[in-house]
Amino acid sequence: MRTEQRGAPSPELLSGGRGRIAEPAPAAEDVLVRGSVAREKVRAAAEQEPRARGGYRTLRRLARVRTGRVGAALLVLVIALALAAPLVAPHGFNELSLANRLKPPAWLGGGTSAHLLGTDPLGRDMLSRVIWAARTSLGIAGISVLVAMVFGVMIGLLSGYYGGWLDLLVMRLADMQLSFPYLLLAIAVMALLQPTLANLIVVLALRSWVVYARTVRSSVLVVKQSEFVEATVALGASDRRIITRHLTPNVIAPIIVISSFQMAELIIAESSLSFLGLGVQPPTPSWGGMLSQGREYLTSAWWLGVFPGLAIILTVLGINLFGDALRDAMDPRLKV
Numbered sequence: 388m389r390t391e392q393r394g395a396p397s398p399e400l401l402s403g404g405r406g407r408i409a410e411p412a413p414a415a416e417d418v419l420v421r422g423s424v425a426r427e428k429v430r431a432a433a434e435q436e437p438r439a440r441g442g443y444r445t446l447r448r449l450a451r452v453r454t455g456r457v458g459a460a461l462l463v464l465v466i467a468l469a470l471a472a473p474l475v476a477p478h479g480f481n482e483l484s485l486a487n488r489l490k491p492p493a494w495l496g497g498g499t500s501a502h503l504l505g506t507d508p509l510g511r512d513m514l515s516r517v518i519w520a521a522r523t524s525l526g527i528a529g530i531s532v533l534v535a536m537v538f539g540v541m542i543g544l545l546s547g548y549y550g551g552w553l554d555l556l557v558m559r560l561a562d563m564q565l566s567f568p569y570l571l572l573a574i575a576v577m578a579l580l581q582p583t584l585a586n587l588i589v590v591l592a593l594r595s596w597v598v599y600a601r602t603v604r605s606s607v608l609v610v611k612q613s614e615f616v617e618a619t620v621a622l623g624a625s626d627r628r629i630i631t632r633h634l635t636p637n638v639i640a641p642i643i644v645i646s647s648f649q650m651a652e653l654i655i656a657e658s659s660l661s662f663l664g665l666g667v668q669p670p671t672p673s674w675g676g677m678l679s680q681g682r683e684y685l686t687s688a689w690w691l692g693v694f695p696g697l698a699i700i701l702t703v704l705g706i707n708l709f710g711d712a713l714r715d716a717m718d719p720r721l722k723v
Contacts, residue, residue, distance in 0.1 A: 448716040455712020461705025465698075469522040477501070477512060480519035481670045484510035489688050505690045507680065513690060517698050520672040524702075527584065527667070528653040531591035532646055538592070539599025540642060544630055546600065547607025554604070561597045569594050570659065577665040587666055591656055595649045602645060606638045640717045647710030651703045658699055674699050 449455050468475055490506040491498045498505065504513035546557040564572075573590045580586045610616060611634065619629055660666035661675030669676065674695040681692025 445716050449712055452712035452715060454708045455716070458705045458708025458710075458712060461701055462709050465521055465702050465705065466525065468518050469525050472518050472522050476515035476518045477503075478515040480511070480516050480672045482511060482515070486510065489684075491688075492690055504694050505688070507677075507691055508684070508688075513694055516672040516677060517674075517694055520674045520677060520695065521698065521702070523667055523671060523673050524654050524657055524675075524699075527588060527591070527657050528650055531588050531653050531657075532595065532649050534588065534592040535595035535649065536599055536642065536646055539596035540603050540635075540638070542596070543600040543603025544607060544634060544638075547604035548611060548626070548630055548634065557600060558604075561601060564593070564597055569656075573656070573660060574663065574665060577660060582660075582665050582668055584667070587657065587660065590660075591653050594656060595653065598645055598649065599642065602641050603638050606641060607634055610634055610637045644710060644714045644717065647706055647713055651706040651710070654699065654703060654706075 449459075484506070487499075487502065487506050488508055488510040490502050490510075492505045493500050493503045502512050502514070504517065506512055507516070542557055546554045573594070576590050577586060616629065616633055619633055624632075657666055658673070658675030658678065661673040662679045664676075664679065667673035667676055677695035678692050678699075681688070681690075681695065684691050
């Protein structure tokens with residue numbers, strides 16, 4: 388007779404009851420090793436976050452684009468004149484001289500070198516007013532872009548990251564605003580409120596925040612599905628850290644490009660409202676306000692409307708050319 392050794396495990400126990408040898412339980416050291424390896428893999432995935440293109444490399448690519456150089460030259464010229472208006476302008480923007488009213492430009496008969504671009508119906512120097520108006524238009528458009536960018540980027544980040552009812556609410560508000568003609572909305576708001584600079588900036592910012600919010604939201608929806616973001620979440624990073632340290636740097640490039648084009652659009656929008664008398668109020672010079680005054684003298688004093696119009700065209704053209712080149716320089720998929 389076969390005797391079983393006392394204390395030895397039965398074949399069923401060894402096979403797990405299924406005809407195979409049961410695997411021994413992992414030792415504590417193996418669990419620790421596997422856990423450390425998993426953490427290292429997660430940490431390595433988190434470090435694979437794509438970095439933005441270096442600033443020096445972007446500038447080199449930007450310098451290769453001829454239209455970008457032309458746009459940058461125009462933009463730098465306008466900004467320099469606006470900043471140095473008290474030093475460059477030959478006269479004050481509201482300096483009256485009725486004896487010199489409606490003087491033509493210096494190269495025409497009856498013109499004088501004291502007023503290179505002529506004078507307006509009140510004898511104010513047109514060159515000085517065009518230079519001072521550059522400070523007004525660029526300043527209002529720049530502040531409006533900054534306000535719209537801060538608000539729109541914040542809303543886009545939160546909407547894209549959290550989703551749910553917040554995303555639904557923000558996108559429906561954006562759709563409602565885009566479905567309404569902006570110029571009519573701006574006219575209604577400025578007619579109800581006083582046409583002050585603060586109200587003008589708010590109205591202009593309302594036009595642009597939607598563009599930032601929708602663009603940033605789309606970028607966040609793509610970036611948050613990346614492995615480095617998922618690995619950062621697995622490591623226990625807070626939502627604030629993920630948004631500020633990992634999502635925001637990856638949406639900077641489209642924000643910069645959008646800002647360049649929004650700057651041009653808001654200059655036109657501000658000029659349009661000033662042309663209608665709902666923007667910058669006299670005696671502060673504005674390109675739109677000067678155009679509105681010049682339309683009454685198109686046949687007798689054409690320079691009143693031509694030079695402010697040329698200033699708007701050259702400024703917007705320079706910003707658009709620079710924005711196109713900047714977009715190409717910051718896109719790694721394009722060979723510039």
